[in-house]
Amino acid sequence: MARFFSLLLWTLPAFTAVSAQSTVPVFGQCGGENYNGPTTCAAGSVCVIQNPFYSQCVPGDSGGLPPSTTTATTTTVSTPTAAPTGFVKTSGIHFTLNGKPFTVVGANSYWVGLMNYGIADMNTAFHDIAATGASVCRTWGFNEVTTPDGVAFYQSWSGSTPTINLGANGLENFDNVVAAAKANGLRLIVTLTNNWSDYGGMDVYVNQLLGQGQPHDFFYTNPTVIAAYKNYVKTFVTRYLNEPAILAWELANEPRCLGSTSASSGNCSISTISTWAAEMSAFIKSIDSNHLVAIGDEGFINDPGNPIFVYQGSSPSLGIDFATNLNISTLDFGTFHLYPDSWGEPANPFGTQWIEDHATAMTASNKPIIMEEFGITLDEVDVYGSWYSAIESTNVAGDLIWQAGSILSNGESDPNGAVFPGSAVYILDTQHAAALRARDGDPQ
Ligand SMILES: *[C@@H]1O[C@H](CO)[C@@H](O)[C@H](O)[C@H]1NC(C)=O
Ligand SMILES: *[C@@H]1O[C@H](CO)[C@@H](O)[C@H](O)[C@H]1NC(C)=O
Ligand SMILES: CC(=O)N[C@H]1CO[C@H](CO)[C@@H](O)[C@@H]1O
Numbered sequence: 001m002a003r004f005f006s007l008l009l010w011t012l013p014a015f016t017a018v019s020a021q022s023t024v025p026v027f028g029q030c031g032g033e034n035y036n037g038p039t040t041c042a043a044g045s046v047c048v049i050q051n052p053f054y055s056q057c058v059p060g061d062s063g064g065l066p067p068s069t070t071t072a073t074t075t076t077v078s079t080p081t082a083a084p085t086g087f088v089k090t091s092g093i094h095f096t097l098n099g100k101p102f103t104v105v106g107a108n109s110y111w112v113g114l115m116n117y118g119i120a121d122m123n124t125a126f127h128d129i130a131a132t133g134a135s136v137c138r139t140w141g142f143n144e145v146t147t148p149d150g151v152a153f154y155q156s157w158s159g160s161t162p163t164i165n166l167g168a169n170g171l172e173n174f175d176n177v178v179a180a181a182k183a184n185g186l187r188l189i190v191t192l193t194n195n196w197s198d199y200g201g202m203d204v205y206v207n208q209l210l211g212q213g214q215p216h217d218f219f220y221t222n223p224t225v226i227a228a229y230k231n232y233v234k235t236f237v238t239r240y241l242n243e244p245a246i247l248a249w250e251l252a253n254e255p256r257c258l259g260s261t262s263a264s265s266g267n268c269s270i271s272t273i274s275t276w277a278a279e280m281s282a283f284i285k286s287i288d289s290n291h292l293v294a295i296g297d298e299g300f301i302n303d304p305g306n307p308i309f310v311y312q313g314s315s316p317s318l319g320i321d322f323a324t325n326l327n328i329s330t331l332d333f334g335t336f337h338l339y340p341d342s343w344g345e346p347a348n349p350f351g352t353q354w355i356e357d358h359a360t361a362m363t364a365s366n367k368p369i370i371m372e373e374f375g376i377t378l379d380e381v382d383v384y385g386s387w388y389s390a391i392e393s394t395n396v397a398g399d400l401i402w403q404a405g406s407i408l409s410n411g412e413s414d415p416n417g418a419v420f421p422g423s424a425v426y427i428l429d430t431q432h433a434a435a436l437r438a439r440d441g442d443p444q
Contacts, residue, residue, distance in 0.1 A: 144200025299336025
């Protein structure tokens with residue numbers, strides 16, 4: 001069925017009044033009730049009202065016009081422009097914000113904080129995501145390096161000694177990521193390590209602390225490794241304790257018994273990873289009661305005898321059971337991924353069945369779940385359309401496509417599976433975000 005669709009453009013809301021004093025840096029406060037400081041934004045940024053109490057200098061220009069003293073001109077229904085306030089919580093199978101429904105929909109952008117993008121490019125990236133009506137972006141809060149290689153990194157290792165990078169290409173860079181997401185009305189799901197060797201991940205901890213080639217799954221069980229990971233997590237999480245633009249922390253991207261570079265110990269099972277997830281999520285909850293916590297796993301189902309690989313969660317290479325992990329009280333929501341091409345399955349009916357089977361576990365656990373990564377290489381619009389219908393009708397809380405794409409100052413962002421503004425999938429995503437918000441009665 002063809003549906004009329006018109007793409008709504010993102011517009012900055014009003015500029016605040018200006019009285020010439022000193023200049024406010026980008027992302028600094030420039031107005032708001034009871035605010036008496038300077039109101040002129042640094043060159044290349046404009047003052048944007050986020051709420052009655054807070055206006056912020058946001059990268060952009062005012063089109064050569066002096067800032068206007070009148071309030072809001074145009075806003076669109078499809079794009080939230082207010083900076084996030086309040087922490088997202090859960091209630092039954094739903095996410096909530098300030099007691100009202102909150103729809104989790106958007107995209108992954110692992111690259112936004114890693115590729116040395118400046119604030120203006122970060123702003124473009126988040127603007128392109130927000131303009132679909134998205135509420136959330138998932139990104140990497142890790143890059144473990146033994147030799148810094150030019151991109152941003154958050155922890156470097158010299159032998160068995162890790163050093164968290166607090167500098168301009170470290171957590172200060174992530175501060176900019178958070179501020180840029182926030183300025184575009186988005187919240188972040190931040191993943192704190194990787195099963196895979198991309199950007200370091202678990203094997204760096206294991207190799208540096210226990211010796212090269214030690215089993216991947218020692219990441220989950222070795223006390224020295226667990227202590228080092230907790231130290232990293234604590235520094236990262238504590239820095240953003242009071243930041244409402246963080247929606248959730250994730251323990252790892254796609255944890256499995258097996259990684260990219262080393263073997264498994266042969267002693268890794270569902271209980272290995274669920275025990276680790278329970279300990280790590282309780283640890284985060286003990287230092288941060290504001291934010292939600294999830295695993296970040298692919299959502300494998302444990303159905304012994306099922307011939308399909310991703311239903312063999314107890315396989316010694318996987319060690320994940322979606323239902324078992326949903327039972328962990330310090331985990332707030334469940335995640336699953338959907339990549340039929342890499343899993344050797346057809347897009348459908350496999351894909352819609354996979355969504356329905358997770359919805360069944362969601363109902364049993366009474367926690368929200370999201371399809372937080374998915375992708376296919378052929379017939380994207382038809383296939384995603386069918387998956388989105390399944391998400392919408394099964395009450396799965398939402399989804400984040402892999403992955404966002406933007407045209408930035410040095411060209412295209414990582415084109416792998418990327419959805420660029422104006423593409424057919426981008427337009428489909430915009431319709432889907434509106435449908436999910438309408439389903440949930442999300443007031444944004
Ligand atoms: C196997 O793992 C369990 C916990 O998952 C642990 O108690 C046991 O000591 C491990 N055995 C070996 C040989 O590593
Ligand atoms: C999850 O917890 C419920 C309630 O305690 C229990 O009935 C169910 O068997 C558990 N599921 C798994 C997979 O552990
Ligand atoms: C599931 C998945 O995407 N796995 C890939 C992650 O990345 C590593 C490389 O670092 C690949 O080997 C995996 O196949």
